[in-house]
Amino acid sequence: MPKVNPLPVEELSWTCNPERFSFKTTEELPSLQAIIGQDRALRSIDFGLGIPNSNYNMFVLGESGTGKNTTVLDIITRKAKGEPVPDDWCYVFNFSDPDMPTAINLPPGTGSEFASDMNELIDTLRRDIPKVFESKDYEKHRDEILEGQQERTRALFFRLEQKAIERGLLLKKTVSGLAVVPAKGNKPMSQEDFDNLPAERKVLIEQDLTILQEKLSDAIREARNIEKETKERINALDREVVQYVVNPLVNELLEKFKQFKGVVEYLYKVKENVLENIDDFRPKEEMPLAIGGIRLQKQEPTFDRFRVNLIVNNKDTEGAPVICETNPTYYNLFGRVEYKVQLGVATTDFTMIKAGSVHKANGGYLIVNALDVLKNIFVYDSLKRMIKNGEVRIEDVWEQYRLVSSTTLKPSPIPSKIKIVLIGEPFIYYILHNLDNEYRKLFKVKADFDNVMPNDASNVEKYAHFVATRCREENLIPFDRTGVARIVELACRYAGDKERLTARFNEIKNLVVEASYWAGAAGAKSVTIEHVEKAESERIYRNSKISDKLRDYIKDDTILVDTEGRVVGQVNGLAILDPGDFAFGKPSRITAKTYMGDAGVVNIEREVKMSGRIHNKALMILTNYLGERYAQKFPLTLSASITFEQLYDEVEGDSATCTEVYALLSSLSGLPIDQGIAVTGSMNQKGEVQPIGGVNEKIEGFFEICKTKGLTGKQGVIIPKRNVRNLMLRKEVIEAVKEGQFSIYPISMVDEGFEILTGVEIGERDSQGNFTEGTASYLVEKKLYGLAKSLKEFGRPQPEKKALADENRKEAARPFDEKK
Numbered sequence: 001m002p003k004v005n006p007l008p009v010e011e012l013s014w015t016c017n018p019e020r021f022s023f024k025t026t027e028e029l030p031s032l033q034a035i036i037g038q039d040r041a042l043r044s045i046d047f048g049l050g051i052p053n054s055n056y057n058m059f060v061l062g063e064s065g066t067g068k069n070t071t072v073l074d075i076i077t078r079k080a081k082g083e084p085v086p087d088d089w090c091y092v093f094n095f096s097d098p099d100m101p102t103a104i105n106l107p108p109g110t111g112s113e114f115a116s117d118m119n120e121l122i123d124t125l126r127r128d129i130p131k132v133f134e135s136k137d138y139e140k141h142r143d144e145i146l147e148g149q150q151e152r153t154r155a156l157f158f159r160l161e162q163k164a165i166e167r168g169l170l171l172k173k174t175v176s177g178l179a180v181v182p183a184k185g186n187k188p189m190s191q192e193d194f195d196n197l198p199a200e201r202k203v204l205i206e207q208d209l210t211i212l213q214e215k216l217s218d219a220i221r222e223a224r225n226i227e228k229e230t231k232e233r234i235n236a237l238d239r240e241v242v243q244y245v246v247n248p249l250v251n252e253l254l255e256k257f258k259q260f261k262g263v264v265e266y267l268y269k270v271k272e273n274v275l276e277n278i279d280d281f282r283p284k285e286e287m288p289l290a291i292g293g294i295r296l297q298k299q300e301p302t303f304d305r306f307r308v309n310l311i312v313n314n315k316d317t318e319g320a321p322v323i324c325e326t327n328p329t330y331y332n333l334f335g336r337v338e339y340k341v342q343l344g345v346a347t348t349d350f351t352m353i354k355a356g357s358v359h360k361a362n363g364g365y366l367i368v369n370a371l372d373v374l375k376n377i378f379v380y381d382s383l384k385r386m387i388k389n390g391e392v393r394i395e396d397v398w399e400q401y402r403l404v405s406s407t408t409l410k411p412s413p414i415p416s417k418i419k420i421v422l423i424g425e426p427f428i429y430y431i432l433h434n435l436d437n438e439y440r441k442l443f444k445v446k447a448d449f450d451n452v453m454p455n456d457a458s459n460v461e462k463y464a465h466f467v468a469t470r471c472r473e474e475n476l477i478p479f480d481r482t483g484v485a486r487i488v489e490l491a492c493r494y495a496g497d498k499e500r501l502t503a504r505f506n507e508i509k510n511l512v513v514e515a516s517y518w519a520g521a522a523g524a525k526s527v528t529i530e531h532v533e534k535a536e537s538e539r540i541y542r543n544s545k546i547s548d549k550l551r552d553y554i555k556d557d558t559i560l561v562d563t564e565g566r567v568v569g570q571v572n573g574l575a576i577l578d579p580g581d582f583a584f585g586k587p588s589r590i591t592a593k594t595y596m597g598d599a600g601v602v603n604i605e606r607e608v609k610m611s612g613r614i615h616n617k618a619l620m621i622l623t624n625y626l627g628e629r630y631a632q633k634f635p636l637t638l639s640a641s642i643t644f645e646q647l648y649d650e651v652e653g654d655s656a657t658c659t660e661v662y663a664l665l666s667s668l669s670g671l672p673i674d675q676g677i678a679v680t681g682s683m684n685q686k687g688e689v690q691p692i693g694g695v696n697e698k699i700e701g702f703f704e705i706c707k708t709k710g711l712t713g714k715q716g717v718i719i720p721k722r723n724v725r726n727l728m729l730r731k732e733v734i735e736a737v738k739e740g741q742f743s744i745y746p747i748s749m750v751d752e753g754f755e756i757l758t759g760v761e762i763g764e765r766d767s768q769g770n771f772t773e774g775t776a777s778y779l780v781e782k783k784l785y786g787l788a789k790s791l792k793e794f795g796r797p798q799p800e801k802k803a804l805a806d807e808n809r810k811e812a813a814r815p816f817d818e819k820k
Contacts (some may be wrong), residue, residue: 004746007746015489016500036647038503044445050134059421079613080322088105090308124249124402160212164212238278278301337409395415483532496695569592572590601664604641612652626664689747692720695726716742
């Protein structure tokens with residue numbers, strides 16, 4: 001097997017040459033007009049916005065910081081400016097069913113005119129109608145009607161009184177009204193006088209009383225009819241004179257809004273309601289003095305029923321509305337009916353209907369965060385219902401959960417035509433897509449923002465324009481070529497790939513802002529490479545307390561990690577710790593012990609349930625690899641244990657598979673492992689080394705430990721060869737490699753790493769299937785064969801053991817290969 005050489009310095013990082021840029025500072029560059037490296041997402045957004053079907057709503061997904069929110073808002077805003085402005089919407093009083101206010105739509109800007117005209121109409125009516133009732137002509141006609149009524153009523157009762165006198169009777173006013181009583185002279189007859197009359201006289205009087213009482217009843221009915229007729233004539237008079245005021249005003253509005261059917265129907269109902277409620281417009285009458293000498297005013301009538309509640313006013317809107325709702329609660333989205341409390345009683349009316357973001361976005365675009373939608377109760381289902389039904393309703397969603405239902409308004413629904421854009425993390429998209437069938441029907445467009453982009457000349461140039469745009473928009477110090485070049489290099493490191501640049505522009509923006517700060521603190525007129533590196537180092541320092549603490553624990557041997565010497569069955573593995581704000585590499589001691597038995601390879605972490613499924617799978621692959629390589633002529637019979645020393649939390653992942661193989665091989669062969677070389681890498685059953693994540697952080701983490709304990713020139717890290725393209729190491733590590741103080745070994749097969757760790761050739765099978773004596777594989781197979789044979793011998797009866805011992809003594813002098 002060819003010897004693996006350490007990587008040259010050129011392979012440890014990618015460098016952006018500042019000379020590739022033609023500008024001196026970013027002030028010379030124009031602003032960036034579009035996002036970089038998101039062609040797939042941009043095409044999806046254009047498609048989703050262009051297709052008019054109501055079921056082609058959009059879900060924009062991507063990692064945080066990829067610029068999806070800003071990009072979506074910018075694209076939709078630019079597109080919306082060229083689209084027609086949607087109608088205004090208002091609610092008016094429903095004279096037929098007051099609990100169901102009527103929705104009316106009008107062209108943009110007309111709604112405010114309509115509301116203003118209605119306010120002016122009512123103010124005019126309240127001013128002019130009382131004047132009509134105070135006019136002399138009205139009073140003259142009213143007095144004539146009342147005098148006619150009084151004359152007819154007096155004549156009616158005069159004739160009745162004359163008939164009563166002719167029969168010796170009188171009409172007497174009592175508490176209960178008029179009554180016919182016997183007369184004596186010109187006065188009512190007393191009961192005593194009536195009792196002294198002869199019986200025949202009494203009978204005649206009673207007969208006359210009955211007749212006259214019937215005539216009195218007829219007269220009273222006639223008087224009431226006269227009074228009713230009078231009221232009708234007065235009402236007709238009132239209606240006639242009020243129409244002289246109402247008709248011109250209403251007809252003017254009818255002419256103005258004649259093309260809007262809803263407004264015309266409403267104005268006719270307003271006119272009729274005014275004529276039916278003329279008393280509301282009469283002059284106020286003062287109430288008599290109450291107790292304490294306080295004069296009470298008559299309760300003021302309300303005219304709110306004639307107002308217009310303009311809930312959506314697009315008068316000043318340019319193009320289609322674009323609403324980005326940052327707090328999508330149910331009421332913020334779908335509107336609500338407010339209440340006012342007076343004397344402990346909650347009341348409401350149609351003027352207290354408030355629009356939600358859905359109403360404001362009607363005819364345009366609504367942008368909401370998917371997670372916020374799911375966190376707020378009722379919102380997600382209501383959004384889907386609105387899309388399916390094509391209408392938006394204002395409802396009291398808590399009504400069904402109350403013990404006692406209360407009367408509330410039920411405004412008529414408003415037709416909706418909205419393009420909804422949900423923005424969220426990928427896991428939310430896939431949860432909804434896989435678990436909700438309706439979601440797949442209603443949100444058919446997926447705009448997926450990538451977190452990386454190709455590292456090519458075009459994107460590097462666009463990165464420079466991005467920095468220039470941020471400096472211009474944030475009022476920052478401009479960058480020179482070296483500063484931009486270092487920004488691009490760090491973008492490559494953030495992507496974790498020499499051939500990629502990160503698309504998480506929020507991180508780059510933060511770096512630009514912080515570098516500008518440090519340049520300003522130094523009094524520089526432009527941001528250079530030194531200021532960018534200062535910003536990066538300060539960011540690391542702010543977030544690396546945990547990493548520094550772990551390094552201190554290793555330095556004082558609280559956590560045991562050796563960086564010198566050789567030990568059998570012990571290897572330094574590398575893991576990644578990521579609390580969230582800063583990821584760093586952490587060395588871990590991995591040990592293995594082998595002994596006679598048939599338990600196989602035991603993962604101690606698995607036994608105590610401290611390992612994940614991927615890690616458990618890696619251990620099974622390891623076992624199968626050992627069996628395929630060393631157990632072709634005898635069974636793989638051994639007991640072995642592997643563990644991460646001083647591990648107090650769960651271990652997951654397969655990046656320690658190579659490390660665990662080396663620990664086992666060392667324990668079986670007895671070959672000590674160099675503790676100055678750490679290992680990371682996954683492997684398959686064929687022994688091929690597979691790439692892992694976080695290679696830069698792992699290398700730098702072990703380098704920091706070696707530097708703390710002292711660099712010897714023999715230390716280094718073994719990594720998968722397929723991870724060389726991911727190397728973007730810090731300058732400190734690169735300098736140590738250049739000076740021969742640290743080495744990085746890329747391997748393709750797991751055997752290559754064991755040779756580096758032990759200095760002993762791993763060995764290959766010859767034509768007879770045997771390993772060369774003295775190689776590592778020879779020693780491993782010899783140990784495994786001995787364990788298998790000892791276990792078999794241990795299980796034999798006593799006579800067989802004696803015979804086998806004699807046979808073994810005869811073969812003791814034979815070489816190991818011949819024994820096989």
